Amino acid sequence: MQGLPPIRERFGCTPGQLPLDELLAAGEPVVLRGIGRGWGLVEAAHEGVAEAMAYLRGFDNGRQVPYSYGPPEIGGRPYYNEDCTALNFEVRRGSVSQVLDEVAAHLGDPRPPTYYLASLLVDESLPGLRAGNDLDFAAHGLQVRPSIWIGNRVIASCHHDVPNNIACCAVGRRRFTLFPPGQVANLYPGPLELTPGGQAVSMVDLAAPDLARFPRFAQALEHGMTTVLEPGDALFIPSMWWHHVQGLEPLNVLVNYWWGSMPAWIPAPMPAMYHAMWSLRDRPEAEKQAWRAMFDYYVFGDATQAGAHLPPQARQALAPIDEDMARQLRAMLIARLNR
Known part of the structure; x- marks a missing residue:
C-alpha cells in the first residue's frame, strides 16, 4: 500500500551466513537484500521468464500436486464468494510443468486466469532443486524443509503463520505488507474454518479498503510497513506477524522456510x-x-x-x-x- 514506511533492510548476508539468532532476538521483520542472488533459479530469472520456467521443469518429477485455479473475474485474489460460504476458486491437480504451461499460455493476457501452486515441498516434487537454491539452516542445527510457491499475479490476502518464516523471492517481484500481531482486531479476520489457504485472512481488500465497513483498519495502517522483493531478496517474517503478499509479474516464484522456536513436544497453540x-x-x-x-x-x-x-x-x-x-x-x- 502507498504511504507505509519501508521494512528495515540488511545487506551483505549470504546463504552460508544466515543471521538467525539476530533476527529472532530482534523480533521484527527484516529484508535480506540479495541473500539469494547466487541461486541458479534467480540467475535464470534474470535471463527471462522462459529461462526460469525451463530451469524449474528440469527438476520436475511429474508428481501430481494440488494447485488453485480461478477465472479472470477474481482478479488474482483467491478469496470468498459474497457471503463467505464458499471460495471463489477451485483446486485442481497437475504437475509443476503443467502449472507452468498454463501460466505461460496467459503471460500476455491483461486479465489472466489465476494459477497458484502454494506451499509445495521442494524435495518431494522438485528433487535436486535445493542443491543450488537453498539457505543454510543446517548450520544452525535446524532441519527445515523449504516450500515453493508458483503463480502469476496472485494476491495472498493478509494472514499470519505460527512459525517464523524466511520468504525468498526467486522469480518476479512481490510486494509484502506487514502488520504486527497486536493489530489482529483492526484487520477483521474472516472465518476460521473455511479459509483460502489454511489460516484466517483479513476481510479487508488492501487494494481498495472499505473504511466505512472496516473503520478500525485505519488504525492498522498506522502500524503497517511494506517492501518489494526483487529476485534474490528475502524477508524475515517473525511468528504471528500478519502479511499480505502480491505477485507483481506474469510469473512469480518464491521459496520459503518455516521453523518453530519450540521443541517438538510442545504443540501448536x-x-x-x-x-x-x-x-x-x-x-x-x-x-x-x-x-x-x-x-x-x-x-x-x-x-x-x-x-x-x-x-x-x-x-x-x-x-x-x-x-x-x-x-x-x-x-x-x-x-x-x-x-
Missing part, C-alpha cells in the same frame, strides 16, 4: 485457542475476567512465577515442560475430552 473459545468465551463476564487473571498468572505471565514458591519436586506442570511432562499432559487432556 491453535487447538488451545479453540478449546478456550469452547470453554470460556461465552461465560458470564465476571467469570471471564476471573479466568483472564488465571491465564495471566499461569500462562502469559512470568513462566517461573506460578511454581517459584513450591519445592522443585512438587511443581509438576508448573515447571518447564519437558518431553515426559508433555506426554502426561497429552494423556490427561485426551482422557478429559473423551469423557
Whole structure:
C-alpha cells in the first residue's frame, strides 16, 4: 500500500551466513537484500521468464500436486464468494510443468486466469532443486524443509503463520505488507474454518479498503510497513506477524522456510485457542475476567512465577515442560475430552 514506511533492510548476508539468532532476538521483520542472488533459479530469472520456467521443469518429477485455479473475474485474489460460504476458486491437480504451461499460455493476457501452486515441498516434487537454491539452516542445527510457491499475479490476502518464516523471492517481484500481531482486531479476520489457504485472512481488500465497513483498519495502517522483493531478496517474517503478499509479474516464484522456536513436544497453540473459545468465551463476564487473571498468572505471565514458591519436586506442570511432562499432559487432556 502507498504511504507505509519501508521494512528495515540488511545487506551483505549470504546463504552460508544466515543471521538467525539476530533476527529472532530482534523480533521484527527484516529484508535480506540479495541473500539469494547466487541461486541458479534467480540467475535464470534474470535471463527471462522462459529461462526460469525451463530451469524449474528440469527438476520436475511429474508428481501430481494440488494447485488453485480461478477465472479472470477474481482478479488474482483467491478469496470468498459474497457471503463467505464458499471460495471463489477451485483446486485442481497437475504437475509443476503443467502449472507452468498454463501460466505461460496467459503471460500476455491483461486479465489472466489465476494459477497458484502454494506451499509445495521442494524435495518431494522438485528433487535436486535445493542443491543450488537453498539457505543454510543446517548450520544452525535446524532441519527445515523449504516450500515453493508458483503463480502469476496472485494476491495472498493478509494472514499470519505460527512459525517464523524466511520468504525468498526467486522469480518476479512481490510486494509484502506487514502488520504486527497486536493489530489482529483492526484487520477483521474472516472465518476460521473455511479459509483460502489454511489460516484466517483479513476481510479487508488492501487494494481498495472499505473504511466505512472496516473503520478500525485505519488504525492498522498506522502500524503497517511494506517492501518489494526483487529476485534474490528475502524477508524475515517473525511468528504471528500478519502479511499480505502480491505477485507483481506474469510469473512469480518464491521459496520459503518455516521453523518453530519450540521443541517438538510442545504443540501448536491453535487447538488451545479453540478449546478456550469452547470453554470460556461465552461465560458470564465476571467469570471471564476471573479466568483472564488465571491465564495471566499461569500462562502469559512470568513462566517461573506460578511454581517459584513450591519445592522443585512438587511443581509438576508448573515447571518447564519437558518431553515426559508433555506426554502426561497429552494423556490427561485426551482422557478429559473423551469423557
